[in-house]
Amino acid sequence: MALSERDLDELRAAAEHLDRLLLPGQVDEVVARRPVHTAYVPADRFDAGTVAAWGAAARDAVRDHGPPAGFPASTVDMVLAKLAAEPIEDLRVDFEDGYGYRDTEDQDALAAGAALRAGAPPFSGLRCKSLEPSTVDRAARTVDAFLTGLGPPPPGFVVTFPKATSAAHADVAVLLCRQLEHAHGLADGTLRFELQVETPQAVLGADGRSPLPEMIVRSHGRLAGFHYGTYDYSTALGIAPGQQSLEHPVADHAKAVMQVAVAGTGVHVSDGSSNVLPVGSPQEVHAAWDLHARLVRRSLERGLHQGWDLHPAQLVTRFAATFQFYLDGLPPARRRLDDYLARRASGVLDEPATARAIARFLLRGLHCGALRRDDLGHPIEDLEAL
Template identity: 55%
Template sequence: MAGRLTGDVYAGIDARLSEVDARVEARYPGEPSGRQPVHTVYVPAHRYSADLVARWGEQARAVFDACGDALGLDPAVAERVRRKLVTEPIEDLRIDFEDGYGRPGDDAEDEAAVTAGRVLAANPVTPFCGIRFKSFERATRRRGIRTLDLFLSGLLEHGELPAGFVVTLPKVTAVEQVGAAAEVLGHLETAYGLPDGALRFEVQIETAQSIVDGEGRVAVARIVQAAEGRCSGLHYGTYDYSAGLGIAAEHQSMDHPAADFAKAFMQVSAAGTGVRLSDGSTNKLPVGDALVPAWREHLRLVRRSLERGFYQGWDLHPHQLPTRFAATYAFFREGLPAAAARLRDYAAQVDSGVLDEPATARALSGFLLRGLDCGAIDTAEAENLTGLTRARLESYATFRG
């Protein structure tokens, strides 16, 4: 069968859209392969030590063993939480030289930066790690850069850059600060003999200017581009962002409408770019008489984030670890049967009454891979329920046909 259009028309359209094709492919490479941590634990630099991960794990296990029954968790979920608190209580550790650290003076921060780097080099015990340095605003820019430089000197004097290393750029008030941060990371790679692109950063979205700039443009999308491929994540900063909008302290929270507004912009701007998202934190700590109420609130907020496509969040206290993993495991285990069945039927081309497309298969396989990576799902049960190996799941998750 022959149509009426000539080959010149096809070639002309290809030529007309060639630059657009290249731009779209560069800007939207799709979901990156590999694991995303379910949380980032922020620890002030002056409280960081070689045994921190072990201490947090022990403290989390002790409180969960003593009070965990009050949460009414499914026994299978509770057992997985206990196992996680033994084997990997912290997935992503961020040593904080910003708000949690304060300004003790240049000499003290210089020493702390080098020391923290050396300690991390000798104890790379979490899958992901890094530091948060001070912002690139005028008042703190030089201090932040110097801290990062000195930290890397301590870290690299005895070894290599840890796998999963990422730094955090806070309080962006102009897109140009992101480009400047990318430039600094390039200079540091040269200075320390690191491969190009080895240093990456996540941007904290915690100012109004990070969402909409002074010209009325969507800033968060421009932030991703300004990072020149170095931006690995966008992290919502609950309290700085809320305070900057004038929201009363009592009403600042991860589920405030203003928070949802900002996170919707983050989600749309990051979609397809390979930049991952993280929700923020709750400041209602599960301690003392507030333990169980704060645990229930944390469970609710983590579940809410997961349902909205934010698979990572911040934790600030050891007692938040049990509920982080409990909410995450319950989410993936509850969704496992339906997701596995749909993907199995899709792979086998079975008429199940649900018409799924490649994009849905991508989402289903991505869901299962996240569950596997965090320990909510076992490899054997995933293969049994789907009939697919992990390699096949990964192929569906990255398919862009």
């Protein structure tokens, strides 16, 4: 060999520097259960019966208007069973745009916390007002009152902070979480939060860089996810109301930047909402369902596995489109993984990275309830190992 040991030592030293270019704490993604949606409920309309009421309203919509088009009866049956057993996977009690400004916010926050304590879904939390100077006191008091009513937060609990514009928002969020933990006797690190990306400055800062990676670093492991704010962001970019949508090019650009920023960090990206609600005549309901189902499927195809729902009847197409996405993808995914593991030649040349993606796809399908263990074709442990 022509290379000397000194050459190799120099090369190793240079290679070690590469690790320091990664985000602190950057890790391989663990495919655990994540909610497929977040149901957004204004605080003044939330009580202990809200989750069950949303499920009943969604089932009533199917009864009154018939199931959404394009789904087999077996998928509709799965959706109806889901709506009866667990209609909301992730609940966000809203004290921001959906609630407004009220003199009763302290009392409403206390009552909402107590109502959530009576029966929280698998994932839950609240959205307070922004941490910007004009509303930071109100935000802190609301979360404080909510936690007073709630008591120790259940697993999967997060606080959503809207309108994050810079990495400094992460600093303030971390400080507030630490203050609240101390005030409520909670262990350090109990409180986690989400930041809503709904301003252009959150995607591209004044220095020409995206502040999102720095937000992750300065959150010190407390950041659970970035949520895209469809309408604030679109309005800020001058998009006319009739063109504001999850599939507008400005929305796709923002979400693509968010996905790049969180890759390998354990932080998740959630899509926003569609404000076209399935209400009115049967024709209007089915038109809204068709749109929502298409948008949910489109987001899944683009690697966004979660989105916001604003109305109980949107749960119908949220679960239908999600279940069908995994059911449609199951046969080719199993075939490709079988061929890869058996080293069989096929029409698709898969490699370790794509085998990993297939395993993640199957596990996500299992965790969301679309697939059963028997559908996977391989033990869960083997898929997790991939």
